[in-house]
Amino acid sequence: MASDTSGEAAGRAGEVDRLPFVTKLSYGLGETAEGVKSAALETFLFFYYVQVVGLSGSMTGLALLIALLFDGLSDPIIGNVSDNLRSRLGRRHPFLYLAPIPLAVCLYLLFSPPAGAGDWILFAWLLGFTALGRLMQSFYFVPHMALGAELSTDFRERVSVSGFRALFAYVGRLLVLALAFSLFFRSTTGFPDGQLNPAAYQPLALACGAIVVVVIFTSALGTQRRAQQVYATGNVDGSLSAGSGGLIRNLLTAFRLKAFSIYFAAILISYVLGGVQAALSIHVNTYFWRLPPSGVQFVLLANVVGFMAGFFLARGLAHRFDKKPVYVTSVVISVSITAVVILLALAGVMPLDNKPLLTWLLAVSTFLTGVAGGPATVVAGAMLADVADAYHHRFGGRSEGFLFGASAFTRKASLGAGGAIAGVALDLIHFPRGVPVDAIPRDATVQLAVLFGPAMLIFTCISMSIMWAYPLSRERHAEIQADLRRREVTARGAR
Numbered sequence: 001m002a003s004d005t006s007g008e009a010a011g012r013a014g015e016v017d018r019l020p021f022v023t024k025l026s027y028g029l030g031e032t033a034e035g036v037k038s039a040a041l042e043t044f045l046f047f048y049y050v051q052v053v054g055l056s057g058s059m060t061g062l063a064l065l066i067a068l069l070f071d072g073l074s075d076p077i078i079g080n081v082s083d084n085l086r087s088r089l090g091r092r093h094p095f096l097y098l099a100p101i102p103l104a105v106c107l108y109l110l111f112s113p114p115a116g117a118g119d120w121i122l123f124a125w126l127l128g129f130t131a132l133g134r135l136m137q138s139f140y141f142v143p144h145m146a147l148g149a150e151l152s153t154d155f156r157e158r159v160s161v162s163g164f165r166a167l168f169a170y171v172g173r174l175l176v177l178a179l180a181f182s183l184f185f186r187s188t189t190g191f192p193d194g195q196l197n198p199a200a201y202q203p204l205a206l207a208c209g210a211i212v213v214v215v216i217f218t219s220a221l222g223t224q225r226r227a228q229q230v231y232a233t234g235n236v237d238g239s240l241s242a243g244s245g246g247l248i249r250n251l252l253t254a255f256r257l258k259a260f261s262i263y264f265a266a267i268l269i270s271y272v273l274g275g276v277q278a279a280l281s282i283h284v285n286t287y288f289w290r291l292p293p294s295g296v297q298f299v300l301l302a303n304v305v306g307f308m309a310g311f312f313l314a315r316g317l318a319h320r321f322d323k324k325p326v327y328v329t330s331v332v333i334s335v336s337i338t339a340v341v342i343l344l345a346l347a348g349v350m351p352l353d354n355k356p357l358l359t360w361l362l363a364v365s366t367f368l369t370g371v372a373g374g375p376a377t378v379v380a381g382a383m384l385a386d387v388a389d390a391y392h393h394r395f396g397g398r399s400e401g402f403l404f405g406a407s408a409f410t411r412k413a414s415l416g417a418g419g420a421i422a423g424v425a426l427d428l429i430h431f432p433r434g435v436p437v438d439a440i441p442r443d444a445t446v447q448l449a450v451l452f453g454p455a456m457l458i459f460t461c462i463s464m465s466i467m468w469a470y471p472l473s474r475e476r477h478a479e480i481q482a483d484l485r486r487r488e489v490t491a492r493g494a495r
Contacts, residue, residue, distance in 0.1 A: 019152045019161065019226075026222025027151065028164030030144055032215040033100070035172020037137050040107055040208045041130070042278040043173075043300075044180070044201070046419055050426065051283075052198050053113060054434050055122050061279070061423020063127040068419075071134035075142050079403070082143040090227045092143035092150075096220035099140035104209030106133030111205040140216055145407075147223065149385040150230050153481060159315045159323075162381035166374070167311045174304045175211065180204055181297030193437060194293045195282060253395055254403065259387045259472045266470070267380070267407065269463035270331065273456045275418015276425075277338075283426075284452050285362075288345075288445040289352070290437055295359040299366050306367035310374015317375050318382070322474050327379045328464045334373030335460040341365045342453035346446065386472050393480045425451055 049060045078095070085091045110129045113122055148161050184204045185194030194200060254260045285296040310330075317326045341362070344350050351357050388403050429447045432440055 019157055023151065023223060023226045024161060024164045026219050027144075027148060027161065028168040028219075029215055029222070030096070030140075030219025031165040031168040032172040032175070033103075033212045033219075034137070034141055035169040035174075036176050036208050036211050036215075037103070037107070037133075037172075038169070038278075039173045039176035039180075040205065041110075041133070042275075043177075043281060044195075044204075045110065045126075045130070046279040046422065047195065047282040048111065048201055049113075049122070049126055050423070050433055052196055052201070052434075053122060055119060055126070056433070057423035057426035057431065059119060059123050059423070060126065061420035063123050064130060064423075065417060065420040067127050067130035067134060070131045071138055074135055075138050078138050079142045079146060082146060089224065092147040093220055093224055093227060095139045095143040096216060099136050100213045100216040103133060103136035103140070104212050106136055107209045107212070108202070108205045111201040144219075145381070146403075147227060148381070149388050151223075151226060153389070156315065156319060158382045158385045159318050159378060162385070163311050163314055163378045165381060166314075166377045167308055169377075170304050170308045170311075172211070172215075174301060174308070176204075176208060177297060177300050177304060179207055181293055181300075185293050185297075187293055192292075193286065195286065195296070254391065257387070257391055257394060259390050259470060260403070262466060262470045263383065263387055264407075266463045266467035269459060269466070272418045272421070273335070273459050273463070276422050277418075277452060277456060279419045279422035280448065280452050283431075284449060287437060287440050288449045288452075289358065289362060291355065291359060291362075295355060295362075298359055299362045302363035303366035303370045306370020306372075307374040307377065308370070309367075310371040311378050312374075313371075314375040314378035318379055323379045323383050323386075324467065324470050324473070327376045327383065328467055330373055330376035330379070331460060332464055334369050334376070335457050337365055337369045337372060339453040339457040342449045346449070383470070383472070386477050389477065389480050389484065390472060393484055422451075 046060060046064065049055045050057050082091050082095055085094065087094055089097075106129050110126070110133060113125045117125070145165075148165055149158070151161055152158055180200075181194070184200040184207075185197065187194050188197065191197035255264075281300070282296065285291050285299055289295075289299075291299065314326070341350070345352065350361065384403060384407055391403060426448075429444050431444050431448065
């Protein structure tokens, strides 16, 4: 009888783990919204408020940091509530249907500050609508990530699911960058560097909001049926009450798990560095490399395409070498390429005056940076899904929403810290605001480039040395999955 029960459970597990391509495609499509939001808020927002609106770097960075901390604190709460939600739509989907329209409105208002407003009004506007917009994104993003961990429990299939999510995140970035520089940031007589044109940002934000609404609703509808099949297995019960006391207890419990604490610490440092680079990428391309708008677009698009190409390497590399070594190696190589190119420029090797050749060289280097870093982006999500299994194995109950919410908090808080660091750094080097590119002193742009490249490499090596202690190998994860299935069979036999 036990053998029959075991076979039946295995059959159910196998059926759930055979994830249709259309479901993975629908799930990945939803991440386009995250890519659109990331391009708008992490690539353009800092540059817009500092160089176009004229708010100081320190005030801009501080507003972004406070907003991100507020939003990040809400992520584990949203994840925890979604873990315990019971509705006919399931645990995650009510959030997916709630979020997109308010998020689109906030994106538009962020790039529509009051004309002629003083610094403190601009600060409050930036802080308020960044916090609200990111909160609405969290209502979608955290349950969506948790849903990905629930769609399959297979070690390799999870890499595929994470790959679809990462791929479409960069499709979103690619789409926004293409629209921004091809349509909205075109050079004009008044603004040869179109990214300095204030009138370009409102229509860009409107387009971003429209994309967000369409892709989130499409993704939610496309994954609804599969999610309900998973919930029907009865193996997705949340482990926490939704109260703050349960949330705090779960957070303290999570840090008792070595895999989570190491993952958390390493990702925290890594995201701080990513926050600095995201905030300064337009600055570096505009002021250090002094590329025209078409050149900035080409270089940024090459980086996005490189990441998308790298995603296709992730599953094969993880299968051959396991997730941790792939992640560590991918991150270090990616950041090293950026640092080396900047060091070559400072040594006088790069053709800074030959803009067409320089643009191609930078495009190639950023493409290679993306190819090298792409596997890490995919593998990171799959690693956290494995951490959720280890949590379930040790402490009981499914808490994907909480764990992915805690991870999102790490990402947002550290990106906020990175933006704050970038803002303070610009003020410390007295980087001019609202002036033509040629008026920026070379010394200021050199300091900017050193921060963007070589300094980032040093701190990246520190964070990756921490990640090397991550304990969940392929073999250990297989042991955990086997034990969880034995427990499920035993529990069903006892009913």
